[in-house]
Structure formats: C-alpha cells, structure tokens
Amino acid sequence: MKILVIEDEQKLASFLEKGLLQAGYAVSTCYDGAKGLEAAASDSFDLILLDLMLPGANGFDVLKNLRSFGIHTPVIIISALSETEHLVKGLDLGAVDYIKKPFEWEELLARIRVVQKKYFGQESPVIKIEDLTIDLIGRKVMRNGKEIKLTAKEFILLEYLARNANRIVSKNQIMENVWEMDFDPGSNIVEVHIYQLRKKINEGFENKLIETVVGLGYSLKGKK
Numbered sequence: 001m002k003i004l005v006i007e008d009e010q011k012l013a014s015f016l017e018k019g020l021l022q023a024g025y026a027v028s029t030c031y032d033g034a035k036g037l038e039a040a041a042s043d044s045f046d047l048i049l050l051d052l053m054l055p056g057a058n059g060f061d062v063l064k065n066l067r068s069f070g071i072h073t074p075v076i077i078i079s080a081l082s083e084t085e086h087l088v089k090g091l092d093l094g095a096v097d098y099i100k101k102p103f104e105w106e107e108l109l110a111r112i113r114v115v116q117k118k119y120f121g122q123e124s125p126v127i128k129i130e131d132l133t134i135d136l137i138g139r140k141v142m143r144n145g146k147e148i149k150l151t152a153k154e155f156i157l158l159e160y161l162a163r164n165a166n167r168i169v170s171k172n173q174i175m176e177n178v179w180e181m182d183f184d185p186g187s188n189i190v191e192v193h194i195y196q197l198r199k200k201i202n203e204g205f206e207n208k209l210i211e212t213v214v215g216l217g218y219s220l221k222g223k224k
C-alpha cells in the first residue's frame, strides 16, 4: 500500500514517514499543499494523509481539487484544527476519516488498517507456498508458524520469487525487478542476497524451498 503524506511540519512528516515505512507501507512526502496536490494527481497512491494548515494550498483546497479532478484516493485528515465544523467540512469534502493532533501512533495505524480493509479487501494479501506465508502488507514472513525476520531488500526478493513460484527466474530478471537496475554481469549482489535469503528460509527445514538452478537462475518451489 502506497501512502502520500502531505504535511509541512518537517519533524512530524519525517516521524510519519519513518513509522509508516517500518509498518511496511511505501511512503512519499510533500511539504506543501500545491506540491501535494500535484503528487496526488500524478501518481497512484492508495491513501493520502493530509494536514489542513499548509503553505501553497490548504488541505481543504487540496481535497476539493482532488475530487474535482476525479481522483478518489481515500484521504485521512490529520489536523490540529479540532473544531467540529472543521471535522464536518473535511468529511463533507470526502475525507474518510479525521484525526486530531496530537494523535497516538497506534490509533493512526488502526485507522489506516480500517481504510485498507474497506477499500482493499478484508484481509491483507498473503502468498502461501507450502508452510511459508508472506503477508504483503504486514511485511511479515512466517514458516511453519515461526516468524522469519528479513531485511527490506530480502523481503522484496522473496516476494518476487514467490510471485513467480515454480518458475525459474534468471539473475537478470531479478536485477531488473528487485533492484530496478540494468544487469551488470560483474556484480554479485543477487548471489549475495539469495544466499542470505535462502539461509533464512531454508535453514532448519528439510524441505528447501529456494533452489539454485545451475546456469539458469533461481526458483521458489512448492505447492500453493
């Protein structure tokens, strides 16, 4: 899930960004209303966290403009304006929720999950292969009921392998899709990450899910 944060307070913006990244969301941040509107209009976000008192264009105007452009991305307003009239105005303009500053972090996450469920299905998408489960939004990997801690890159690599389960993916394909870089034949970055990932996923289990297919690439094999 990709979240756009429109917030001019640098400290709060970076707090939000770090926290959301840690919670497994992709995040972009804009520090003024006009730029926020531009970003919201040009990129496809799943959710917008919108401050109201902003330079450039205030949050109400951002919201109004978005809706008039036909962009219906769910918006949660986060504002220090705590009067009922502001809340009502925000909801009337089409915000799905209104959180008053200062807010509790856990509450924000819970409200984001509500939006997630409402707009993107009841459960977060999970890929299951044999006893391995990959929670794509919670960014959690379990094998046989036990959590496996992965780095952000290892997670993306595993997700890519899992989406292509029972197929062979080449080093070149991994480079392009996981690193979004052209293939440099001299680089061993893929091997290094596969090695680490395989250790974490396979070690201690008889059934080795990630395999090297000599000369061709790698494969995550198992029953879905």
Ligand code: CA
Pocket (backbone or CB within 6 Å): 007, 008, 009, 051, 052, 053, 054
């Ligand atoms: Ca502000």
